[in-house]
Amino acid sequence: MRWDRKDLISIDQLDKEDIDHILRCAEILEPYSGRANKLLLCKGEILYCVFLEPSTRTQGSFVTAMLTLGGDVQIFNPEASSLKKSESRSDTLRTLEQFCDIVVIRDPQSGSVAQYADALDIPVINAGDGAGEHPTQALLDCFTIKRECGRLSNLNVVFMGDLKYGRTVHSLIRALRNYHGNKFYGYSPAGLEMPKELHGSDFMRIENMHDVFDLNPDVIYATRIQKERMLPEERDRFSYRIDNNFIQKLPKHARIMHPFPRVDELDTEIDNDPRVIPFKQIRYGVQTRMALLALMLGHEEEVFSLAK
Numbered sequence: 056m057r058w059d060r061k062d063l064i065s066i067d068q069l070d071k072e073d074i075d076h077i078l079r080c081a082e083i084l085e086p087y088s089g090r091a092n093k094l095l096l097c098k099g100e101i102l103y104c105v106f107l108e109p110s111t112r113t114q115g116s117f118v119t120a121m122l123t124l125g126g127d128v129q130i131f132n133p134e135a136s137s138l139k140k141s142e143s144r145s146d147t148l149r150t151l152e153q154f155c156d157i158v159v160i161r162d163p164q165s166g167s168v169a170q171y172a173d174a175l176d177i178p179v180i181n182a183g184d185g186a187g188e189h190p191t192q193a194l195l196d197c198f199t200i201k202r203e204c205g206r207l208s209n210l211n212v213v214f215m216g217d218l219k220y221g222r223t224v225h226s227l228i229r230a231l232r233n234y235h236g237n238k239f240y241g242y243s244p245a246g247l248e249m250p251k252e253l254h255g256s257d258f259m260r261i262e263n264m265h266d267v268f269d270l271n272p273d274v275i276y277a278t279r280i281q282k283e284r285m286l287p288e289e290r291d292r293f294s295y296r297i298d299n300n301f302i303q304k305l306p307k308h309a310r311i312m313h314p315f316p317r318v319d320e321l322d323t324e325i326d327n328d329p330r331v332i333p334f335k336q337i338r339y340g341v342q343t344r345m346a347l348l349a350l351m352l353g354h355e356e357e358v359f360s361l362a363k
């Protein structure tokens with residue numbers, strides 16, 4: 056496969072072959088994803104990070120990925136920009152594209168990154184658009200599941216938490232539907248259920264957190280309750296917690312994933328259990344985003360030549 060599209064906005068732009076290909080590139084780049092072993096694939100190219108919502112992992116791993124590929128990075132600071140003088144986001148982005156080769160955008164509004172991408176000539180990566188999608192998180196989650204479970208098919212995957220506003224869930228279920236035999240379960244507080252358009256014959260809602268034990272889960276994908284996207288009167292209505300008592304009853308092969316940030320839904324007392332793997336997800340995010348940047352900037356052949 057040759058990367059033949061300008062942007063990555065939705066995981067629906069990728070089929071199984073595309074995802075397998077990106078994960079293969081990430082595997083090839085893994086030995087180079089440490090800070091001591093930098094590449095020069097993207098030397099002379101500039102990534103602009105435009106995060107109009109807070110981020111620790113996505114922005115940090117894109118920066119690390121680009122620097123590790125030998126490229127340069129600029130980080131947009133909305134608070135010190137002309138957005139404060141009422142400049143439009145569209146004009147801001149059309150300005151920034153004069154300064155870089157590729158841009159990663161996070162925006163609070165679902166669907167907004169697709170609109171920005173239409174107005175720009177350079178490649179755009181969606182780093183999260185409100186409650187919409189987070190396609191690069193889905194790719195690193197797929198990398199993690201493949202590495203930890205040995206496959207991306209025939210999995211029992213339980214999504215927990217805020218399935219209404221959790222964009223990582225929306226992208227991951229779409230990604231995993233490319234692989235056969237997967238079954239999906241949703242446990243969420245009432246009012247935060249998976250959007251109807253993501254239901255299907257492979258999806259079942261579970262009413263009780265403890266129903267998970269009867270499902271022989273391979274992956275439990277926990278998410279934070281996204282209080283910032285709720286009305287003030289809704290914010291204290293929802294909570295759940297994965298703790299030592301809960302994971303004692305899970306099979307040895309089960310893996311607990313979380314895109315982070317966590318608040319109090321994943322107890323820190325279980326961090327050392329080998330089944331609890333959010334920090335591995337974060338680590339795998341570097342090589343997955345290296346793969347994506349290299350492909351989108353036209354360095355596919357150079358990546359594969361590293362495998363020879």
Ligand code: CP
Nearest residue numbers: 110111112113314315
């Ligand atoms: N997983 C994720 O999107 O984390 P950040 O919000 O810190 O980027």
